[in-house]
Amino acid sequence: xxxxxxxxxxGLPGGMxxxxxxxxxxxxxxxxxxxARRNSLWPMPFGTACCAIEMMASAASNHDxxxxxxxxxxxxxxxxxxxxxxxxxxxxLAPVLRRIWDQMPQPKWCVSMGACASSGGVFDVYxxxxxxxxxxxxxxxxxxxxxxxxxxxxxLMMIQEKIRGETLAEHGINRFEDPDQxxxxxxxxxxxxxxxxxxxxxxxxxxxxxFVHTATTHRPDDRNP
Amino acid sequence: MNETTTLTELNGTxxxxxxxxxxxxxxxGGILRHEVVAGDEHIxxxxxxxxxxxxxxxxxxxxxFYNYLSDVTAxxxxxxxxxxxxxxxxSIPHRRHLRVKAELPLDALEIDxxxxxxxxxxxxxxEVWDMFGIHFRNHPDLRRILMPEHYAEGHPLRKxxxxxxxFSRAEQTRRALEHNPEDDYIPSQLEQGRxxxxxxxxxxxxxxxTPSEGQES
Numbered sequence: 125x126x127x128x129x130x131x132x133x134x135g136l137p138g139g140m141x142x143x144x145x146x147x148x149x150x151x152x153x154x155x156x157x158x159x160a161r162r163n164s165l166w167p168m169p170f171g172t173a174c175c176a177i178e179m180m181a182s183a184a185s186n187h188d189x190x191x192x193x194x195x196x197x198x199x200x201x202x203x204x205x206x207x208x209x210x211x212x213x214x215x216x217l218a219p220v221l222r223r224i225w226d227q228m229p230q231p232k233w234c235v236s237m238g239a240c241a242s243s244g245g246v247f248d249v250y251x252x253x254x255x256x257x258x259x260x261x262x263x264x265x266x267x268x269x270x271x272x273x274x275x276x277x278x279x280l281m282m283i284q285e286k287i288r289g290e291t292l293a294e295h296g297i298n299r300f301e302d303p304d305q306x307x308x309x310x311x312x313x314x315x316x317x318x319x320x321x322x323x324x325x326x327x328x329x330x331x332x333x334x335f336v337h338t339a340t341t342h343r344p345d346d347r348n349p
Numbered sequence: 350m351n352e353t354t355t356l357t358e359l360n361g362t363x364x365x366x367x368x369x370x371x372x373x374x375x376x377x378g379g380i381l382r383h384e385v386v387a388g389d390e391h392i393x394x395x396x397x398x399x400x401x402x403x404x405x406x407x408x409x410x411x412x413x414f415y416n417y418l419s420d421v422t423a424x425x426x427x428x429x430x431x432x433x434x435x436x437x438x439x440s441i442p443h444r445r446h447l448r449v450k451a452e453l454p455l456d457a458l459e460i461d462x463x464x465x466x467x468x469x470x471x472x473x474x475x476e477v478w479d480m481f482g483i484h485f486r487n488h489p490d491l492r493r494i495l496m497p498e499h500y501a502e503g504h505p506l507r508k509x510x511x512x513x514x515x516f517s518r519a520e521q522t523r524r525a526l527e528h529n530p531e532d533d534y535i536p537s538q539l540e541q542g543r544x545x546x547x548x549x550x551x552x553x554x555x556x557x558x559t560p561s562e563g564q565e566s
Contacts, residue, residue, distance in 0.1 A: 215525035216497050222526055250505050250514030250521075251496070258522050309526055313519035320518040 154291045161205070161231065162287045163193040165280065168204030168228060170221060173211030175238040175270040182273035192280060201227040206283060207260070208276070212240035213253045219307070225260040226306040231299045233283050236262045237276055239269045244320070254320030261310055366391040368413050368447050372403060379403050390448060397451045400434075401461035404449065407438060408466050415440045415447060418467035421474055423481045427508030432481060434460055453483065462488040480506035497528055 167189070171179055183189045183197055190196075198204040201224045213221055225234070236256055239245035242265045244254035256262060263286060266279040290299075309316060369391055373380040379399035384392040395403050407413045415438035424433040431452040438447045451460060462485035464470045474485045475494040482504035485491055492498060496505065501524070502515040514521055 215521055218522065218525040219528050219530055223530075249512055250502065250510070253522070253525075254518055258518070259526065307526060309519075309522050313517075313523075316519040316522050317517060320522070 157292060158287050158290060162284045164195065165193050165205045165233070165283065166196055166198040166203060167194050167235075167280075168201050168207045168224065169197050169199070169210065170207055170224060171210040172213060172217065173238075173240065173270075175210035175241070178270045178273055179208060179210045179237065179276060182276045187273040187277060189277065189280070192277065192284070194280060201225075202229065204228050204232070206233040206235060206280070208235045208237055209241045209256050210237040210270075212245065212247055213256055213259075214251045215253055216251070218253050218259055221256065222259050222307055226301075230301060233263045233286070234260055235264045235266060235276070235279050235283065237266045237279070238271055239267065242267070245269065257310065258316045258320050259310055366445070366447065368407070368415075368445065369393060371410075371412065372407065375406060376403050390446070392448045392450055394450050394452065397434075397453055397460050400449075400451045401463065404436060404438075404463050405466055407447070407449070412443075413440065414442055415445075417441050418463070418469050418473075419446075421463070421470050421477060423477045423483055423506075425481060425506065425508045429455060431455065432458060432483060434477065434483060436463070458482055459484045459486060461486050462491075464488055478504075480504055482507065497525070499524070499528055 169176065169179055171177075181187060183194070194206075201207075205228075207225060207228060209221065225232070234256075236242045240247060240252075241256050242262075244252050248254065253259065264279045264282050266275050268275050271279075311319070366389075369383055372393060373383070376395075376399060379396045379402070380393055381396060382394040384394070386392060407415045417439040419437040419439050420435070421437075422435050424435060426433075431454045434451045434453060436449040438449060439445070440447075453460060458481075460483065462470065462474055464474060464485075465487070471489065472494060474488055475491060477483050478485060478488075478491055479493040479495050493500060502521075503510055505514075516524070
């Protein structure tokens with residue numbers, strides 16, 4: 125440990141870890157960019173039903189989304205990073221949802237909150253979009269009817285974990301949105317049929333059929349430590 | 350005949366409805382049947398051709414004065430049976446309810462609009478047209494209200510309509526996204542400080558309408 129006056133004579137001011145330590149850090153660009161993106165995710169609330177009530181509760185004081193960097197609900201898609209689609213989406217609203225997604229600047233992420241947004245839920249009818257992933261790409265599906273605020277926060281933290289694993293080198297591939305595809309369905313017809321068709325038990329479900337494993341669901345990995 | 354005996358039996362009892370004998374005396378051929386359901390709810394079945402005159406009289410006659418139209422809706426029982434149009438009336442000064450129904454055969458789904466009598470019938474009749482396909486004559490602006498205006502799959506609350514719609518999900522998704530929400534209005538007219546003004550829907554340039562005209566020329 126050298127004397128501070130000696131350091132001052134050498135022209136080294138006191139750094140952030142005490143006197144004599146350097147005033148800069150070396151790190152990876154990926155880490156810094158991901159750290160910044162991860163901790164300033166502004167949600168764009170697209171609430172259409174009871175899920176939106178839970179979303180409001182997550183933003184309110186008891187659960188306080190702002191603790192995790194969702195400092196402010198961005199009611200303009202221009203300043204939003206993550207779209208939270210909370211509630212059922214009828215086909216009449218589908219072009220609106222697609223346009224809001226197109227208006228969000230990249231990089232952007234999407235949370236499909238609740239059963240109706242993720243799969244149509246109980247509304248397997250003529251008027252309802254069977255999962256918003258037929259319209260826009262979805263990063264995290266939050267199950268529940270509606271999900272509790274903890275579940276939404278968990279879903280948003282999964283997005284944070286997803287950002288943690290992204291690199292700028294692959295970012296253009298992973299997050300690229302073709303401008304010509306704005307306003308169009310996300311996938312081709314066969315994929316939409318596969319995504320939105322009745323699946324598993326839903327075609328013949330009744331109160332006595334019980335649970336039959338359909339191998340269509342798998343559990344996502346838990347949060348990274 | 351059975352209905353008329355029911356009607357006369359009810360006269361003088363506490364279940365009697367003062368409007369029912371009055372309207373059947375005023376329109377002898379217009380009242381087809383009379384029913385009492387759920388205790389004291391009176392239903393009058395009217396001839397579809399005279400429905401407008403009967404409803405107009407029920408609204409304007411000082412002894413009836415059904416000045417509040419609670420609901421206009423329709424019922425499809427399926428199996429080729431006629432569709433029922435239902436008017437649920439309420440008289441604020443007399444504090445009386447009356448339900449009026451008209452039965453329309455499936456090949457003649459047309460009836461007079463009452464939007465000129467009750468302004469609230471405007472959107473309700475649009476909803477009945479949208480959901481059941483019943484055409485209301487002399488309606489000022491009969492177009493879809495719940496489903497998108499370009500919806501091509503039919504009228505969803507009819508019993509012969511498949512639950513998941515007529516088109517595939519991919520086709521439904523594509524058609525939904527082809528629709529531009531701004532086709533239904535002019536955005537500058539929705540700016541703050543100006544009165545919102547709905548564009549008459551026939552004047553809106555539809556994206557699919559111009560190419561067909563171009564092919565003909």
